Structure formats: structure tokens, C-alpha cells
Amino acid sequence: MPNPIRTFFDHSRHKLSVYNFDATLDVLAFHGEEQLSQPFHYVIEFTCSEQDIAADQLLNRDARFSLHAPPRQHSFLTRDLPIKPLRTLHGVVTGFKRLSGSVNEARYEITLQPRLALLARGQQFRLYQHQSVPEIVEHILRSRHDFRGEDFFFKLTRKYPKRLQVMQYGESDLAFIARLLAEVGIWYRFTGDERLHLDVVEFHDDQLHYQSGIQLPCHSPAGLSSSEQDGVWALQTQHQVVERQVNIRTYQHRDAYAHLDGEIDHTRGATTTYGEAYHYAEPYTALGDRYQFYEDLPPETGYFYARLQHERYLNDQTRLSGTSSSATLAPGQVLEITGDAPQAFARGTVITHLSTRAARDASFEARFQAIPYSESVCFRPPLLAKPQIAGTLPARVSNPQKNDPYAEIDVEGRYCVQFLFDRDTWKPGQESMWLRLARPYAGDTHGLHLPLIAGTEVAVAFEQGDPDRPYIAHALHDSEHRDHVTLRARNYKRNVLRTPANNKLRMEDTRGKEHVKLSTEHSGKSQLNLGHLVDAEQQRRGEGFELRTDGWGAIRAGKGLLISADEQPKAQGETLGMNEALAQLEEALQRVQRLARNAVVAGGLEADETVPKQLKAALGQLKEAGLLVSAPAGVALVTPAHMQLAAGQTLSAVSNNTDFSALKRFTVTAGQAIGLFAQKLGLKLIANQGAVSIQAQNDRLELLARQGLDISSTEDEIRITAKKKITLNVGSNYITLDPYRIEIGSPGEVEIKSPHFDYVPSAGRLKTALSPLAEPLADVPNKLLLNFYDAAAKPITDVPYTLTFDNGLVLQGTLDEHGHAQHSPVPDKPARVQYQLPEPEPDQPWPSYDLLLQQCPIGEHDEQLRLVGPDGESASHLKYSATLADGRIIEGMTDVRGYTQRFVTLQPIQFTSLTLLPPEGGEVFCCAAKNAQAPLVIDLTSSNIATNATDVGTSSRTVPLPKGKKRSLTADEISMARTVFKNAVDYSKVKVHRGGWWLFFGQQNTAVTPNGEMYYPESTKYYRDDFANTNDDRDKALFMHEITHVWQYQLGYPVKKYGLTVSAQGAAAYEYTLKSNGELSDYNMEQQAEIVSDYFIICVLGNPRGVWNQRNYTQSPQLLVSTLQDFLENPASKANLPA
Template identity: 45%
Template sequence: MDNWSALFDGQTRYVLDINDSTVKADVLRFRGREALSEPFRWDIEFTSLHANIPPEQVLMKYASLRMRGGKNVHGMVTRLEWLSTSRDQSHYRLTLSSRLTLLGYTRQCAVFQNLSVPEVVEQVLRKHGLEGPDFEFRLERTYPARELITQWRETDLQFIQRILSEVGIYWRTEMDDVHGLDTCILADSQLDYQFDVQLPYSEPSGLFDGAADSVWDVRTWHNIATGTVATRDYNYRTATTPMDATVSVRSDAVTTGAHYRYTAPYRDAGDDTSPEPETESGAFYARIHHERELSRSARIHLFSNTGHLTPGQVLEPQGDVITALKEGVILTLVTFRGARDSRLHVSVWGVPYTERYCFRPAEIPRPLIPGTLPARIESREKNDIYAHLDEQGRYRVRLDFDRDATDPGYGYLWLRMAKPTAGETSGWHTPLTDGTEVAIAYSNGDIDLPYIACALYDSEHPDHVTRDNHTRNVLRTPANNKLRMEDRRGEEHIKLATEYGKSQLNSGHMVDSQGQRRGTGAELRTDEHGVIRAGKGLFVSADAQPKAQGEALDRDAALKEIDRLNQQLQQLEIAAEKAQALKADVDSQIQMFAQRLKPLNEALLMTAPEGMALTSGEDMQLAATKNVAVNAGGDISAGVTGNLTALAGEKLGLFARSGQLSLKSGEGAIDVQAQNASLRLFAEKKLTLSSASDISFAGKKRITLIGGGSYLRLEAGKVEYGTTASYMRKVKRTMAASASAKPAEAVSLPPPATMREFNPETLTPWVTPVYAKSCLKEKGCTDAGTAEEPVDNFGQMTIFAQPVEDDCCGYGHQHEHADDEVVQHAQSAKKRKPDAGGANAPAPAQATAAPLALGAATGVMTQVWGEWSLTGVLGAARGIPYVGAMMSALYVPSAGEGSDRVPGRDEFWYEEELRQKALTGAKATTRVRFFWRQDEQGNMRVYGVHTGEGTPYEGVRTANMVWNSENNRYEFTPAHGADGPLITWTPERPEGSDLPSHTGSDIRPIDQATILVTPIPDGKDEYTTPPFPVPEERDLNDYILVFPADSGIKPIYVYLKDDARNVPGEATGNGVKLSGDKPWLDMSVTNSGEGAPIPSQIADKLRGQKFNSFDDFRETIWNEIGRHPELTKDFTTVNKDRIEDGLAPWVPKEGQYIGPNSIVKKFAIHHVVPIKDGGGVYDMDNLRIVTPKLHDEIHYRR
């Protein structure tokens, strides 16, 4: 107190100190204003001996106004005014302001994402140099992060005042006398008022107050207040969820009416029955607004002479006071007035204190943007050729006004785009790509409710319809998929086209790319395959229908022509029957006309009134399961420059009713044979056989010539002739010689062709062909076995394996060793030509291995069980740990023809049949299949089953092995879901690869003495445990691999062991309920021990859901975590975005795995019990979240 008093002499009441300035100020008079949620301002007049004070000596200087009564005001000088100068002194006025006033000198437009209101305010304050002791949040609520908070043409002061007012946070100022600075206190409840401020209520006597601190002259104002506040909003993310909230805060105010606020911006309605609704919910905003209304229902004004009164205090007047003052007064505005020659005058405004509600600053409305703002679509990849969308089809954009640097694709929140039409499963969406200019509009002009109104062309993306082609209407995608409609009169056309294969539908006036006419009418074209498919029937006609008049399926002309020809054919059939010629099947044609063509029932009908031509640059084929009928009212001409062949499985008939049947050969011989029956020539009139050279008759047994009853018979060792009348011989000379014979010329006939016999009714083979069957089945029988048999009964079995990879998590890192030998083998194989390993090739003495493609997804297979008779090497994709291979007993070379173990070949699929099935993706029947399963001890075992006819197990997928000349091997690559070959076969071992060593983990052996094949019982309950499990559909992962005809390699049956992570499954487990204040994925948890468990709230959401693979499951886990703010609150913005996209977040540096070839930086989901040891793939209680460093330690260091 002595030091304080030393600042003031006997006359001085007020002292003004300006830091870092030579100016000595003598306070003349002042006025001050302090209010809640406003920066304070003090206008101080002073005199000084300095006649001309430079502004830089005062402005932006810290200063303090001290009063004898004990009040100090610390602030920043923001204004200096010269008033006058006399001979002795100069007169000035300056403004002492809160440091927050300086925020009013910065005006900008800015975007804040995924931050709460307090976080945004703190960021703005720190940008202006305010640190920890300069402001303090004393908040009772936790405020959620908002997707978007926008500052639009506001000063930083206006901006923070606005966003704080929206959520009801008020602020006041405290003076730090130690540092000589003002401190901003931000609060949201009554708990942060300043209590225990008591002053006597004492009316002064005249103008004399006795110099005692007191308050006096109370005045009150009371108003009617709104009784209820109701809010409603719409959230498109939960479009059908009610968003209504109604709140009425209890108070002593007189209330009436209701205030309905629509589109108050909130995400959830909240519980409007709770006195403490969820922060920033609809009920929260309704309560805040009602508290504002109630705060205006009563106002109080007082005078005082006490300098230490300040906003935010609860003043408790003592003495005989009116009712309005008994609970205290919350000071909201305090003004001060004083002078060198007068006492301090204090004017106080406030509202009655109550515990039912808190003071809320007046709501400052958001700035409005009535129009649109320019922006550009933004992707994570620069110049991305595809649209960057989220699961709801929303876009990221970059606003043109936003100057802050952000990662690509994170400059703004996900935005919806307005479209011409939208529906539950319908609508219009042409995706926008990176760099496209868009106009951002705002719902009701609200700066925090943006959406994409439309896309615009600009100088970098010019419009494709201009004055040069103004008659066109064009819809075109970035990949040049196009719908073009031309409106130029006389040249109207429509073009629907895609760049792939130049597939187009053109109609009307067709033009080329230069706009030159190329035809009229309609055109459907493609450089790729073309298909016209109509399930009920297809009618193709060249009959005219002018101006598109008439029935679309009007086919009377075609049907009349077919009916007329059918009637003519019936007449020919009658004639053929009389002539005992082979009858045509006219009935089937009539039946087809009545049942198929006339109603157009699953039939194709083509017609042209003036002619039809079919032409092919190479081959043309007509095929029908039943009949092919060719009818003509005139002639049928078939002319070929090569060979003309007519093949018939049964009979071939030629009948000419009234004309000549001519069979002639211009140069070559005519060969007529009846290979297994007789040959008959008959003529009603004259039969002539003539030759310009020789005629030779030869019969192996005899020749008999008969004419008019007389005959001549020639046979072995005998010539006989006879007649009933005379025998005349007219010769010049007759000679006799010794006996002689001339043998007949031997004629060699080929054996009859072997054809698979089909049941004509079912059109299926009489004997079902199979790939493999048991050798115990007799010839001609391809039924499934009914008893337990060894695999040797079916063929030669071999099992291959490759090094074990980490099957825990499916991403992160694996063993990082260079597979140099694999590369060497593959390069060696490229240098050598293929040499087919046939059935007679010797079995290798050592285990064999094969390189796959030189990439990370390939591996080497090593023989670990059985014998193998082919010379070559087998390879499989990395995700396939085991491959079993079997060659049917049909192809075992050691069993020759005549062996009881070799059934007839007609029981098995022909190789060409298998090749055709592989081309179409069809399955081939077999009587045995194999699969992998772990036994009770966790060991991998092979099991075989008999596959009966008609069961879902008998069909095996077929696949063609295609020769890859670059890698010098055969490859099978599935059509979908593979990054490279699934199976490869190199016909010979590369040099030096008899027994290649493997880097990485060891190969798991197959400890199985024999492989048995068992029947599948009707009731599966009989087989519930090994050794004979019943396979599920997912267990059977097998193929019949078919090689080209010239390879010399017979088809091979293979069955693969799947990666368990790719097998669909259902999520199980309860997770763990989190506790404690430590962050959920703190390094102390995830970088040591077993890692962090799956939280119970995540397990509750996912339990029971089904997933196609562990990759899908892992992505869903992170997605669900992103929906729980309590789990993501400690993450950075970038990591939050990754989690929302289903990606693992980045880990701090101390948790990263730094290997010799790579650095892994993201969290991994680890299986505590490995999958290979029976650990549940989708069991959330078996999962832990770990850092890459801990993951590596668990698998490879412990």
C-alpha cells in the first residue's frame, strides 16, 4: 500500500504510464466503457510538456491507467489526438483499448475445418500473438468440432464475437497487475461469474456521498419475454430423422408466445427435456436463445463511486434494497467518468442474477452470401482423370478466396452437388474431375451451408458448344463418352458413342469427325464384340414403314412368305415319299412356324422384301441343336472354289422330283463307297456305264451280270454263264491257254469314326464324360465311388508349397528379403525355348520349383509331397501357400492299353472339349475333388470326396493355360480379382534350378501319409469333425488346367489353398470398454505389449455384419471409428480424414517401422492368435491396433 500511495502526490488521483515512451502525461479527465463480450475502451485527456508528441512514441504502446482508489486499467494505445497547445503545456487525448481491439484491424475471408468454436477462437488469438497468459477458457461444456466455420468479410474481432455468440460463450476482461496486461476470460456458465462483490446501497445527501464506496439511485425495467423457443433444421445426412426441439426455461419473467427458429444450423435434435442438452444440438440452441430472451426481460441501472466494479461481477447491494436487487445483479456494462478536479462517477447496467439461466451475449447474425462463389473441384491427385468422391457422391473443392495452404483434396468439406433430377435409385450425375470450375451457393445465404450449384466453363476448360456448332446439343464425359443431338434442319442426327472400341449408335444424317456426310439412316458399330440380345424374340426387317407408322412387330409379309414355302415343301415331301426317297422333316418346320415364328417366341426372324445376303471374309457357320431347314421358291445354288462337304451322322438323301440329278467331276475322280453296307444303282429306263478309257469291275468274292434272264457269274476258280435260248459268239479268233487268275485290286477302307453317342431326347451323352474316376469302376461306367479309396485309384497326386508369408494383417510390411534366385530363374527361363513335358517324360529326382512373374505378387512353388512325372516347374500367386496337382489315371503312361486300370477313352473328356469349356467359362464333370482343411491340431491336411452325378460338387472350373512368350511359360490369369497370373507352368527347369533355395520364411511341410477319398453322406451330421470333414462351397477352390493342343501336355487338375483373409466371414467379439484419461491409441499402448483393443462401441456396431474379405472388414473398422468423436478427438485433421475414408491413421515417428527397403508409417490391425494357428479372422476380441514397429517386433523379433 505504501508503494501504491507513492504513485500519487497529495493532489493527484489518476496516473497514466506509457511503456517504452518518453512522454510524461498528466491526466486531465477520462471516460471508460467496459462490457461483457466487448473490448474495453478508455478515452483519456492529458497534458504534457511535450509540445509535439510523435505518434510512434505513443501508438501501439502498452499503457496503464492507475487510480488512487485501486483500479488499474492495462491496455494498448490505439489512438492519439492533439487538442491544443499553450505556452506552458500541450493538451492531448488518447484511447486506451483492450488488446483484442487490434483484431478489428484485420479483415479477411477464411475457412476453418473440423475445429470446435473454442479451437477456432484460440487459433485466431494466437495468430495475433496472444499466448497462454493472455486468454483463458473456463468452459463447463465440451464443444464438438464442426465440419465448417467460415469467416466472410469480417474483421477477426467481429468473427470471434459472432461465433462465440452463436454458442452462448461470453467473455470478460481481468487485469494482470503483475505483468501490466489485460487478460481475456471466456466462459459459458454462471460458475465463472465473480461473486462476493458487496457494496452498501446508500442514497447520497445532495451531491455528497461521504467518500464511502456505495451504490445508489436504482432503476429497473421489466418486459414481457417469449415463453417457448422451438427449433427445426434439416440434415441431408439423416434425411428422415426428426430435427425438432422445443425448450422453455423456467424463470420468474412474465412470458407469452413462442419463437420458432427454422434452419438453425445443427446436426442432431438433442434431448429437449434435459436441462443440459447435448452441446450444439437443436435443444441446445433453443435453450441458448431462450436464455437470451429471458436476459432481456429485466434490466437494472445503478450509480456508484467505486472503481473496482467490472462486467462479469455479481454485485450484491447491502441494506434496504428492492426485490430486483436481493439476489444480486450481474454487471453487463460499466462506464466510468472522472477528472483531475472531480471524483469518479460510475454507471452500472446489469440483469438480475438467477441460477436458472446464464447471461448470453446478443446473437450476431452470420454474414450472407446471396449469390455464388467461384471454386474448383479438387482431388488428392493433381490432374486426376477420375472424380474424387466419397461414399455419398460428394466432392471436395478449393474456394478461390481461400489463401491458406492445405493438402490437395482437403481444402474444403465434402459438398453435395445440385443436379437436374434425383431419386431413391434414379437421378443424373456426371462426375466432375480435378480442376473443373464450379459455383458454390449457400442455403439461405448461410456461409456455413454450402453446396455446388453448377459447373462452369472457363478459359482453361472451354465450352464444347459455341457459335461454331451452335445447332448441336452435346453431353460428353472426360473419356469422350458422348450423346450428341444435331438440330440443323435437314441434317438432324443423334450419336451415342464411347471411345472404347469406337462403339457407336448413329441415326439420321451421319457425319464423320470433320462434319462430312458419311451416310443416312441408322448405324450400330463397334471395333470390339457386338451383341444384340432379346429374351422374348428378335425381329429384323428391311420392310418399309414410312414415317414410323404401323405396328412395330408387323411381320405379316415375312410370315406369309414362310407359310407359302412350307406348303410347297409339303408337296415335295409327298413326291419324295412316293419315290421312296428319304423324307424331309417338314413337320418340324411347320411346328417351328406355329410355335416360334408366328408368335415370335424366343426366336430370331429376319426378312427383306427384295433380297438378303450373308458374307464373311473367312468362315460362316450355321448350327442348330435340332434342324436346319433351307427352303426356296426357286433355286438354291451352292458354289465353292474349294471343297464342298456334306456330312450326316445317319442318312443323306438327294431327290429331284421332275428334273435331272447330276453328279459330275471336271477333273478329279468320283469315289462312291458304302463302307459297311451295299451300294445300289437303279434306273427305270436305261442305265449306262461308259468310259473313254477302261472300265474295271472287281468283286472280292464274285461278280454276277444278269440281263433278260441270261447271266454271267465270275468267282474264284469258276466262270459260269447261262441262258434259256441261244448263245451266240461273234469273234475273229478264239484262243485257249493254261489256267490264270488276276487278283482284285485291294481297297483299304478306314475304320468307322468314333463319335460320342448322345441321347436324342435329352441331347446329353449316354455316358457322362468325366475328367477322373476311380479305377475300380468298370469300363463304360462313370458313376461316383461309394467307399473309401486312396488317391492312387484316381491318378498321380503331387503337392507343392511356397514360403510362408505374414498372414496376419494383409498390409503393412512383410519379410524384406530380395528373392534374387527367383529373378535369376525367371531370366534364365526366358532364354530357352519351350520343350513340352509329355506323358513319357521322366520324373525329376529332386524337388522342383518355378518362378512366377518378376513382381511382388508372385512366388515359387516347391514339391513337398508325392511323385510328379512332368518335366517342368509350377508357380502360383503369393496368396496361395499350397497347390495340389493330379493327373488323371487316363494319362498315366505306365498303364498301357489293355490294362484293367485304363477305362475306355470315350468315358473321359476330350481335350478339345475341355479347351472349348475353358473359353466359355463352363465347368467339367469329375468324380473326385480335393480340398484343404486344418485338423484338430492345426495341421494342414488334404481331403478328397467322391462327387456324384447331379450333386453341386461334380462340376470343376476349366481354365486354358496361355503361352507367354515374354516369360517363356504357360499362364492362367482369372478374368477378375487378380493382379497377375494365378497359376504358371514353365515347361522345363531353368538352368541351375534343380533345387532353388528360398529367402523368407520356411516352407510348411505336409505330414500326411496318404490321401483318402470318401463319399459325401446324405446327412452331414455324420461328419462333423476330422479326419473326414464335409466340404463347404468355399472349401472347393480348384481348376482343370488345359494346355494348347501342340504343347503335348495333358490337362492337369489343381486345387488351391486359399488365404483365410480372402474368405467371407461374420464379425464377432465384444471389444473392450475404454477407461482413463490417456488417449486411446497412445504410444504407451500401441507401441508395446499387445497393442490397443477394439473399443466396445465399435464392436457393438459391427458385430453380426458379414464381410467379403478382411480388407473390407478393416476398412469398415476405421470408418466406424471415424464416426465416434470421443475416439478421434486426439487425432490431427489429416488423420481424421484418413479414418473417415477407411484408412489407417499415421503413427508418430517413434512407432514407425524403418526397414532396409521401406518405411511403414500407419497403424496395423494385428491378430493376437495368428490366422494360421486358428485365430479368428473376424473376431474383434482377437484384434489389436499396433504400431508398425510393434507389429514387426511381434512377428519377427520376439
């Protein structure tokens, strides 16, 4: 039977249909491009009876395009059966044109692509963590583009590892997916599901997944005589020399010395290859095994990337092309060509690219490009350009713990950051992989690392611009984390290193005021200050150096320590330069030697002159671990308590003059002997009062004088007593007395001269005229100390005064620059003082000084008490009554510094109790009711406070008032306050007390914040362990009210002072009316607190019913925001305080 005649040039048989579009579409022509690892692209021209199809009827609609075989003559039985298409492409209409129109029809053109092509629209900035490449691709397809399981599938021979982090930076999802897949050698193609009428994306990584079994003969079409069978023709080959081998190397800081070098040659030395391709910094952490192949080779190792790269080179070694009439061809197929084909096609042809076209006046034709099939070389998509980040990206350091004051780092010192471009939601502290921090200095467990706390802005850079290799380049200040050295702060001449806990290294470069400060907040400001020393207001307070702390201090040097005030100008000299000190030691040695020799000659004890020699030898250049102190103008060691000098061997003191003074007793004790030697001016032992006792308890007592020896008693008798014998001897004359007789002997005459000589039972009294002696002196001279202050505790200076004692003595003087004066000795009599104040300014009233005339009692024992609050503040202007153990009750009022009067007694008497009352008039402070005049009794029986004779006139004892329980602000409370006050409040200084303010003595009936700290009495039930984490927004409202007073106090507003006048208005003090042009400074301190509290509850939390005062729930949010506008922009400005 003859072959049926094929009909050419009639391509209306190809069918195009669009979802939900019923009109008939007659295909005129089409042109298609298909390629492995790229979406296909078909441009189809058709006609339709509808003259003007709306774009939304076709655009972005699902469509399918079916390729049919040429029509044939069918038998009568098969003529009406549906003809099955050779191939159907499913996709979506991505382009639409109207080309022309006529009376009967219009001509159009659409572009058909797979749904995957839509992923090329748009761009993303995203992070993917702990996912493999296939998992990332699947995540994108499912989560962002609604792909389902039937829309795609992975059929892979390898299991790909999870990557720590992958960044999509300014890429479309399609470009990002294609790049990732190409990096690991995964290719994809498109097939169709005829049952579900949709396109399917297949992902493969091996040549085993090519579509095989496609055979076509090699022959050319010859017009009408061509056979019915499809074939191929115009076969071409292209060969080129490609790289022989691939060398790889990379560096991984987590295994810095790992061997990560390798090389691969897939061709095993083929002569058609040449050259080395060296790839550095491929993204692998393990080298792998170069002798493993195919699925045995672990993916994403060094040799894996090397093999992929060599396969890409070998894909270009031989390129095949040809033309076919078969509509069944598709990329990813292995085409076997029969007949007379070039030998390059012999092993099979892997189609990588297909270009098809047909029209009503042109037969179907498919031009293909291909590579030879190989069992060792698979098709690998070409690498796509990876985005390069030339600069840095902003991010913030992250932390899983909210408001953590410390850095969150891993065991390698790395940080997690939140990239500011990232819109995805992550758990805190897991927003990125761990990133290294670049530093100016690093080494093996040494370097420079200043930990970054959460919220710090950082600039993240990328190794070689690779988005997947980030590191923290540096940290930056921003509007919420301001620079501590600025022109605004007027410290731009300083170089400052300050940590979050205010540990500080500051170097001032102002010429003439250079200084260095190293300090920490611990132990009450422990500091080392060098150079020009200043206070917190940058006012000079000295120069040189200062090492200070309120805690313990220690100076320790294991090899020796030199403390010297001897000058070394401009640091010229040796570190241990001690010539001046050694000269003093040498001079001391000479004095000791000279005096020691004279003492021995005179019969005295010999001083140990080896001590200065030994000290000089040991301390010279600190050859031994000694302490040498030297000062040209003198050294003073003083203490109001005890002082002890102790030496294990010899204690030596050498000077021109040595004076020892003791107000009570002077005791010298020696275990062996005491020697006193005066070379020139004699020795005096004088006791103004009390007996003088000189005893040799177990040996002789010798009194020897070259000249005379006088023994006199001016007002009593002289007794010379001996148990055995007394001998008085002058030359050869003697008188001997023993218990039994008196013997008088003389070689000459013995004369007894007297106008009357009589024998009586006892001797007469000797009466000799002597010079009168000084009167007895007091044990301790009385001293009087004056201190004069105004109401603000500021000293009143240069004021004349007059002291009048009851015995008539009058003393006058002028207070010094500190408001002090002192007189000693003074009579043991009562006295009064009168200050002569200057005349007041015109129209200025005199201040009230009720204590200008004060009684100044003086006695042998006294004490003064100072009352302080729980945090060391002065308890000023409090009435008190002190009860002493002898029953006396002394009343008074504390001064501005919390001091009582001096309590004076003749004997030591203990204090038993102290009763206190608040100031008269009952002060009213922030949010507090008027306090009652209830006494506070402090038991002093166990405190051992008594009047004493130590430092009479100047001593004092501190009595602390009772403390309550207190805590610091919680992290969430700080976060809540920062929404309004930002960093205008030093939150570390704020304490929350679970109890009332001590000044109210338990009579407080609501919250109070008088001194920058919050007090919540137990009776009010207002206290919360965390005001930010309760179910009642009124707790937050009360907290925001009180933190406003903290803000006022820290900016310098006198909260206690104005609390009296403001809160005295009662409820009216809190009521406010908002104005359209009003500012926060227009309102008093209580109104400000109400406004800030209401703003937070109404505008921030959005719960008007949660305000503290329910009458305010109707306040306008717009007016609240406009009133606080300037304040919210700059809460640290004092201009926001009440005007």
C-alpha cells in the same frame, strides 16, 4: 474524530500513462463505455506541456488509465506513501486528437481500448477445420495477433466439440470471434495484470464465473454532507413479456431420418412469458437430452442451442439500471445492494454494461445496466449477424494425388475443394470438409453422378446462405479447362456429354444432319452411331445406324432376336413387327408341303414339313427364344475363312433355286438316308474329271427310267460285274449269266447277225460313235489383281493400262476409283503391265515411277508380306531379301503401305528369314545421327508363313518389326509439359520408348521423336523413368525439347519429312539468335525445340546452367518470353509452327 472533508471536482488524481512517453499527462475529463462481450472504450481528455505531440508518439502505444479515490487528509506518517488506485484499465491508444493549445499547455484527447479491439481492423476470408470454437479463437489470437498465454485464458465448464469446418467470410477477426462465441454462449470480459501491466481477456460460459462479493448501499450523494462511502442511487427496473418456449428442428443429410425436433421452457410455464420461438436449421447433428442442465448438457446439441436461445430471451425479461460513485464496478460483477432497493435487485445484480464519466468540474459517476442474478439463467451475448452468401464462391476440386485422372471422393460420394479465396496452406485433398455435389437427379443408390476430377472449377453454394453449410452447386469451364462445345470449335449445334477418358454421348441438332453418337475409346473406338453418320472432320460417311468396335462384339437377347431390313417408315409399327418375315415362312411351308407330297408319290424320301410349322410358331412375335433374320433384297453371309451351319435337330433350306458351289470338294453326309427328288427337269450328276463312284455298300442299287436307259463309255470299256448272277430281260426274252453258264431264252426267234461269226477266247470291242466332250478345266482359275498408288499411298484412279502375257494375250482396262483392277481367269504365263499416265502440267517434271512396267507372275501358290512397325505403322520403302526354304533369295523394296511383291511358287514353300535395310540415303530425323546401313534379320522359321493356294492373288501376311519397352507419360511429366503447352498436346497418345526407333535398327545415337513418340536408345543412357523427378535439370531440358516435337507432330507438322532437310545441317540446325520482334514461327523445328527447352529451364525453373546446350545459358529471359508470347497465349494455334 470528524470525517475528513472530501474534495470534489479535482480529478487530476486519475493517472494516464503511455508506454515510452515521458511527458506528464494531466487528466481533465474522461468518458468510458464497458460491456460484457465487447471491448471497453474510454475517451480521455488531458493537458500536456508539450504543444504538439506527434501522433506516432501515442497512437497504437500501450497505455494504462488508473482510477483513484478522492484525496483525503493523511497523517504525517502516511502522507508520502504511494496511493494504490481503485482500478486500472490497461489497453492501447486507438485514437488521438489535439483539441487546443495555449502558452503554457496544449489540450489533447485519446481513445483507450483493449488490444482485442484492434482485431476489428481489417477483414478475412479463411477456413478453420477440425477445431472447436475455443480452439479457433485461440488460434486467431496466437497466430495472427501475437497474443501470449498471459494475455487471455479460457475458464469453461463445458468441453466444446470440434467442428468439421467454419468459414470466416469478409469479417474482421473481432467480429468473427464475437459471433462464434455468442453462438455457443461464451461471454468475455477484461481484467488487468498489475504485475505485467497488461490487459487480460477472460472467456467464460457460466454464471459461476461472475465476480461476486461486491456490496454497495443504496443512498444518493447530498453535496458536501455525503458520506465517504460509495453507494448506488437512481435504481430503475424494466420488465417485459418474453417468449415462453423455444422449439427447434433441423435436418442433417448424413442421418436423413434422425429425430431432431425438440422444445425447451426454462421458466416451467411462468405466467409472464408467452409465445413459441421456432428456430429451424440450428447447426446441430444430435438432439441431446432435454432433462440435462448446466455442465451435464452436451454442448452444441439441439437442446443446448435451445437453452441458449431461451436464456437470451430471458435476459431481456427484466432489465435493471442505476448510478454509482464506485470506481471499482466492472461488467461481470454481481452487485449486492443493501438498503432500500427495489425487490428486483434482491437476489443480486449482474452488471452487463457500465458507462463512466468524470471531469475536473464533475465528480466520478458510473451508470450501470444489469440483469437479475439467476442460478438457471446466465448472461448470453446476443447473436451477431452471420454473413450471408447470396450467390456462389469459386473453388477447385482437390485431390491428394497429383494429376490423378480419376475423381477423389469419400464413401458418400462427396468432394474436397480448394476455395480460391483461401490463402492458407493445407495438405492436398484436405483443403475443405467433404462437400455434397448438387445433381439434377438423385435417389436411393440411383441418380446422376459425373465425377469431377482435380482442378475442375466448381461453384460452391451455401444452404440458406450460411457460410458453414457449403455444397457444390455446379461445375464450370475456365481458360484452363475449356468448354468442349463452343462457337470457336464450330460444334455449337451439338449436345455433348464427354468424360475425361473421352467416353462420349453426342447429339447433333443440325437440321437434316441429326445424329446421335455413343462411344468409348476402349477396344479401338466402340461406338453406336444413329442417323446422319460423320467422321472426325464432320464429313458424311453414311446414314442409318452403326454399331462397331475393334474388339469383341455380342448381341444377346434372352427372349428372342429380330433382325430385319423390312421398312417401318417413321418408326410406325410394332417393335416385333414381322409380317413380311412370317409371310416368307408361310410361303416356305407351302413349298415344303407341296414338294414333300410329290416326293412321296414318286417314291422318294419325305421331307420333314413340320420344321417350317414349328419355326413359324416359335418365331411368330418371338414366342420362344429364337433368331429371325429378314431382308427383302437378300441376305449374304460371307467370310474368307470357314463357315458352319449346325442344328441340333433339322436344317431346312427352302428357295426357288438353290445353288451350291465349291472350288474343291462338295461333301454331303447323312447318318441315315439321302434323298434327291427333281420333279420336272431331271437330275444330272457330272464329273468333268475323275471317276464317278456310286455304291450301295451294304444293300441294293436300283436304276429305273420310264424311257430309255443309256450306259456308254466313249473311250473305254463298260464292265457289268456281279458275284452271283446277271440277268438282261426284255419282255419274255432274257440272257442270264452266272459263274458257271450263260442262258439265253426267248419265246420267239433268236437271231445272230454278222457277216462273219467266229469263236474266239474273248469278245470283240464295241465301237460306237459319240459326241465329243469338253476339255479338262483347271482346278483353280488364275487371277490377277492390280493396285496402283503414288508415293503418299494415295490411289491413282482412272488410269488406262495394258497387260501383255508371254503367250501373246493382251488385256486392256482402266483402274477404278480405288486404283484397283482385277482379271480372272488369266493364262498361267508371265505378264507385264504398262500404265498410261496423263500428261504433266506445264513446267512440272514427271515424278519418278521406276515400277510402271511390272512383271505379274502367276502360279498355283503365292503369298505377299506386309511389314509394319511396332505401333502398326507401314514400314515403307525398305529394301528386303526374303529367303525361302528351297534356298531361293528374292529381293525387292516395300511399297508405301509396307507391302512386298507377291512370292509365287508351284508348290507350298515356307519363308525362313527376312533381311531388311533402311531406305537408301540414310534419313536423318529429329535429334538423331545418320543411321548406318546395318541389316535387320527377322527369323521366320517359327512363324509358319509359306506360299499357299488360299485366295491366290489377294492373300497377305503381316510381319511386325521388333518392339521395344515403352511407357506412358508420368503425371509429373504431364504437369511439367502443361506449364508450356497447356492442353495443346494430347498427352494420352504420347509414349516414351526405352530403346531406339525401329527404322534405325539400333544405330541411333541420341533421342528421336519422329512420329509423336519419344525414343531413347539404351546406348545413350538418356532414358529416365520420370524426367520430371531427377536431380539434373538437363533431363528436363531434353524432355522439353522432345515434347516440342510431339506438339509439332500432333498439330500436323511433317516432322519426319522436314527432319531430313533440317537435321542434315548438323549443329547449325539447333543454333538460334533471338530478335526483339521475333516469333516462334520464325525458327525451324529444331530451333523451336531448343527455344522452348531453354525458356523452361531459364525462365520457369530459373537455372540457366541447366540448359541442354551449354552455349545457350546466356540467352536473355526477356527475349525468350517475348519470342514465345503468342505461343504461350495460344499453344494450340498452328500459326506457331515453323513457317
